[in-house]
Structures are given as structure tokens and as C-alpha cells.
Amino acid sequence: xxxxxxxxxxxxxxxxxxxxxxxxxxxxxxxxxxxxxxxxxxxxxxxxxxxxxxxxxxxxxxxxxxxxxxxxxxxxxxxxxxxxxxxxxxxxxxxxxxxxxxxxxxxxxxxxxxxxxxxxxxxxxxxxxxxxxxxxxxxxxxxxxxxxxxxxxxxxxxxxxxxxxxxxxxxxxxxxxxxxxxxxxxxxxxxxxxxxxxxxxxxxxxxxxxxxxxxxxxxxxxxxxxxxxxxxxxxxxxxxxxxxxxx
Amino acid sequence: xxxxxxxxxxxxxxxxxxxxxxxxxxxxxxxxxxxxxxxxxxxxxxxxxxxxxxxxxxxxxxxxxxxxxxxxxxxxxxxxxxxxxxxxxxxxxxxxxxxxxxxxxxxxxxxxxxxxxxxxxxxxxxxxxxxxxxxxxxxxxxxxxxxxxxxxxxxxxxxxxxxxxxxxxxxxxxxxxxxxxxxxxxxxxxxxxxxxxxxxxxxxxxxxxxxxxxxxxxxxxxxxxxxxxxxxxxxxxxxxxxxxxxxxxxxx
Numbered sequence: 001x002x003x004x005x006x007x008x009x010x011x012x013x014x015x016x017x018x019x020x021x022x023x024x025x026x027x028x029x030x031x032x033x034x035x036x037x038x039x040x041x042x043x044x045x046x047x048x049x050x051x052x053x054x055x056x057x058x059x060x061x062x063x064x065x066x067x068x069x070x071x072x073x074x075x076x077x078x079x080x081x082x083x084x085x086x087x088x089x090x091x092x093x094x095x096x097x098x099x100x101x102x103x104x105x106x107x108x109x110x111x112x113x114x115x116x117x118x119x120x121x122x123x124x125x126x127x128x129x130x131x132x133x134x135x136x137x138x139x140x141x142x143x144x145x146x147x148x149x150x151x152x153x154x155x156x157x158x159x160x161x162x163x164x165x166x167x168x169x170x171x172x173x174x175x176x177x178x179x180x181x182x183x184x185x186x187x188x189x190x191x192x193x194x195x196x197x198x199x200x201x202x203x204x205x206x207x208x209x210x211x212x213x214x215x216x217x218x219x220x221x222x223x224x225x226x227x228x229x230x231x232x233x234x235x236x237x238x239x240x241x242x243x244x245x246x247x
Numbered sequence: 248x249x250x251x252x253x254x255x256x257x258x259x260x261x262x263x264x265x266x267x268x269x270x271x272x273x274x275x276x277x278x279x280x281x282x283x284x285x286x287x288x289x290x291x292x293x294x295x296x297x298x299x300x301x302x303x304x305x306x307x308x309x310x311x312x313x314x315x316x317x318x319x320x321x322x323x324x325x326x327x328x329x330x331x332x333x334x335x336x337x338x339x340x341x342x343x344x345x346x347x348x349x350x351x352x353x354x355x356x357x358x359x360x361x362x363x364x365x366x367x368x369x370x371x372x373x374x375x376x377x378x379x380x381x382x383x384x385x386x387x388x389x390x391x392x393x394x395x396x397x398x399x400x401x402x403x404x405x406x407x408x409x410x411x412x413x414x415x416x417x418x419x420x421x422x423x424x425x426x427x428x429x430x431x432x433x434x435x436x437x438x439x440x441x442x443x444x445x446x447x448x449x450x451x452x453x454x455x456x457x458x459x460x461x462x463x464x465x466x467x468x469x470x471x472x473x474x475x476x477x478x479x480x481x482x483x484x485x486x487x488x489x490x491x492x493x494x495x496x497x498x499x
Contacts (some may be wrong), residue, residue: 013497014497022409022410022411023409023411023412023415024411072339072496075342076342077338077339077340077341077342077496078496078497079493079494079497091342093340093341093342095339095340102263102267104267104270105263105266105267105270109263109266112259113259113260113263116255116256116259116260117256117259117260117337117341117343118341119252119256119343121252121255122255122259
């Protein structure tokens with residue numbers, strides 16, 4: 001069963017948006033005859049691939065090659081210009097952690113806020129609350145404000161909430177964008193890596209984006225190499241990664 | 248996402264932002280009251296020199312109700328102009344209905360408005376006016392909130408395309424404050440009255456004062472206009488927001 005089908009996907013971004021965003025600039029641009037053409041950046045150029053149920057594929061490429069954009073297009077955060085994207089099943093996109101943390105709120109308040117942002121009801125968060133706190137190892141700081149936390153503690157909190165919310169949803173498709181960066185101390189890094197491994201190998205269809213080629217090699221059966229929004233090569237992890245390293 | 252999930256998420260964000268705004272503040276929620284209260288006291292003190300308020304029964308209440316309504320409107324639209332940009336981190340990384348950010352600022356303003364309503368209730372007790380007026384005020388306010396919500400959806404979208412909209416609104420809201428009979432009275436037949444017939448806030452403000460302070464039913468045509476502008480504002484706002492929201496993540 002195909003969980004993800006991407007066919008002839010195209011996407012361009014308009015550059016210079018901010019430069020033209022002022023009210024006066026808008027008015028001037030309406031009346032000005034000297035309208036310079038829009039500068040466009042191609043971020044997906046005729047991209048096509050399919051991912052089967054339970055398959056783990058990796059995406060590699062240099063910065064700006066369109067890896068994160070591709071995941072955002074699949075998860076409908078960005079809208080495609082043309083082409084086809086079909087997904088079958090519940091999909092979750094994760095890019096790092098910490099988007100929802102508010103440093104002036106307590107850890108308890110942050111868990112409820114982040115949980116809500118990740119689609120959990122207040123009742124669901126209540127049920128998961130103890131597990132999250134226990135996994136984070138921060139049970140003594142539940143009612144402390146997050147700005148008093150060290151960066152390692154913030155990472156622990158971020159990771160724990162995000163992962164338990166993902167586990168709760170039990171998604172069929174996982175799009176993971178550089179989430180293995182870990183953080184915290186070695187003990188927590190090992191613990192968190194194990195949790196992500198369980199998630200990745202738990203039967204879901206996974207697309208993994210990372211600059212860590214060892215990681216891609218370890219988990220992915222197939223790899224796509226993106227360059228300037230175009231697929232330069234796709235195939236077995238061994239073949240594509242070897243070509244990517246020797247470019 | 249279902250509508251109850253959208254509302255629940257909007258409520259969670261509004262609650263967190265409400266806590267954040269009061270966090271570490273000694274005066275806490277009283278800050279919400281200080282702005283309209285200080286303006287209220289200043290105008291009350293100098294009213295004789297700037298406008299004639301003769302014949303206005305219970306003028307302090309007339310003034311306070313006008314101030315809190317215009318305050319609710321101006322501050323909310325100002326927040327809306329930047330709400331999408333302010334939440335760019337979420338918008339780029341989580342697939343959630345983007346309406347929640349607009350709903351949450353409206354809910355947050357409704358929370359703070361609740362304290363202003365409490366203040367008004369205290370004034371009602373002091374002036375021996377029936378508290379039933381507060382109940383009728385809430386009905387008018389519900390339509391007013393829908394009207395403002397529609398505008399917020401519109402301004403949230405526009406704010407992404409016109410980066411200095413917040414500054415423009417600061418000036419526009421000052422003009423609106425002086426053109427709307429917030430602290431003075433307009434008499435039918437005058438040019439100011441005719442001008443205010445094109446000002447939606449005038450209808451809500453007049454109806455609110457009629458039902459809450461004077462215990463009278465607003466004219467039917469006035470109720471009709473309120474219903475029409477609330478519906479129109481909400482529909483247009485929702486339509487514009489829906490049409491453009493797909494591009495928000497690219498623009499923030």
C-alpha cells in the first residue's frame with residue numbers, strides 16, 4: 001500500500017516579499033511603470049517519488065536544496081504550485097522542538113499549551129502528563145518557570161512533550177526534519193534516541209531528513225538526494241549515499 | 248480539525264497569553280482597567296471645557312461604556328495586524344488551523360473585557376441602575392464581538408501583505424475615537440450624525456447604551472444594521488482569510 005505519492009511536484013517561492021510589503025511601497029508599485037519582475041526561487045522542480053507502507057526513506061542534500069520545503073509541502077504547511085501529493089493516513093511533521101515553549105510560563109503550563117498545539121485535548125494531556133514529566137526527569141521543577149531552566153532542561157522538556165504527543169496520535173506517516181539532534185546529557189540523549197528509534201521502527205511510514213549521513217544510513221532503506229529542488233538521484237541507501245559523499 | 252477542537256485550542260492559546268501578559272506584574276489584571284479608567288477620569292474632569300454633555304443622563308456611564316467598547320475594538324484590530332507574523336514559528340512547523348491565532352486574540356480580549364464589565368457593574372450599583380442592563384449589554388456585545396472577529400480575520404491577512412499596517416491603524420484608531428461619539432453626543436440631523444451612520448461602531452455603541460443604561464430598546468433599523476454588519480464582516484473576513492491562508496507559511 002502506498003502511503004505517500006508525489007508526482008511532478010513544483011513549487012517556487014517569490015523573493016523580495018518583505019521589500020515590497022510597506023503600504024507606501026505597495027501604492028508606488030501600483031502606479032510605477034518601472035515594475036521590475038518578481039524574483040523566483042525554485043524549491044521543488046518536477047519532484048516525483050512514492051513511499052510504501054512501513055518504508056523508511058532518507059532525504060539528503062545541501063542547505064537550501066529543498067529538503068524541509070518538500071516535507072512542508074507533503075504536510076500541507078506550504079501549498080504546491082502544481083503536481084500531485086497524495087497521503088494515506090494520519091500524518092505528523094516534526095522539525096526540531098521548542099516551537100511552543102513559552103519561557104515565562106511554568107513547565108506544567110507549557111506541557112498543556114504544547115499538547116494543545118499538537119492536537120491533544122486537555123483530558124488527553126492530563127492522562128499523559130505524569131509520563132511526560134517522568135520521562136523528562138524534571139519532576140522537581142513542574143511548577144517552576146521555564147526561563148529558570150538550563151538549556152539542557154529545556155531540551156528535555158521539549159523532547160518529552162513532543163514525543164509523547166506523537167506517540168499519543170500514533171501516526172501512520174512521520175515526516176522527521178532534523179529531529180535526532182538530541183540534547184541534554186548523555187543519559188538523556190541515549191534515552192531519547194531509543195524513543196525515536198522505537199517510533200521510526202514502529203511500523204509507520206517515515207521520511208527522514210538529516211545532515212547526519214550515518215543516521216540516514218542506519219535507518220533508511222532508500223535515499224533521495226535533492227539538489228536545487230530537483231531529485232538528483234534516488235535508490236538504495238548505499239548507492240545514493242556513496243554518490244553523495246563522492247560528489 | 249473539528250470546530251470544538253479549534254475553539255479548545257484557541258482557548259488554550261488565549262489562556263496562556265493572558266497569563267503571560269499578567270506574569271510578574273504587581274497590578275496584574277488592573278492594568279486592563281487602568282487604561283480606560285484613566286481616560287475616563289481625564290475626560291470626566293475636563294468635559295465641561297471640551298464638549299457639552301448637557302441633557303445626557305448618567306454621563307459617567309455613557310462615557311465609560313463608550314470607552315471600553317472603542318478600546319476593545321482598537322486594541323484587538325491592532326493585535327490582529329501582527330498576529331500571523333507573531334506566530335510564525337508555529338505556522339512554519341505545525342499543521343494547525345491558522346484561524347486559532349485570530350480566535351485566540353479575540354478570546355483574550357474578551358477575558359480582559361470581562362473585567363471592564365465588572366467595573367461597569369460596580370458603576371451601575373453606584374448609580375442605582377438595574378444590573379439587568381448588563382445582561383442586555385452582553386447580547387449587543389456578542390454581535391459586536393462577531394463584527395470585530397470578522398475585521399480581525401481581514402486585518403490579520405492584510406497585515407502580512409502591508410507590513411506597516413499596525414502603524415497605520417494606530418493613527419486610524421485615534422481618528423475613529425474622535426469621530427465616534429465616545430465622549431460626546433450627536434444630535435440627529437447634524438453632519439456628524441450623518442457621518443456616523445456610515446460608522447458601524449456607532450450602532451453598537453448606541454444600542455449598548457440604550458439597553459444597558461437607559462433601559463430602552465434600540466430602534467429596529469438599528470438592530471437590523473447591527474445584524475447585517477456583523478454577518479457581513481464575519482463572512483467577508485472569513486472569506487478573505489480562507490482564500491489567502493494557504494500562503495501564510497511562505498510569507499512569515
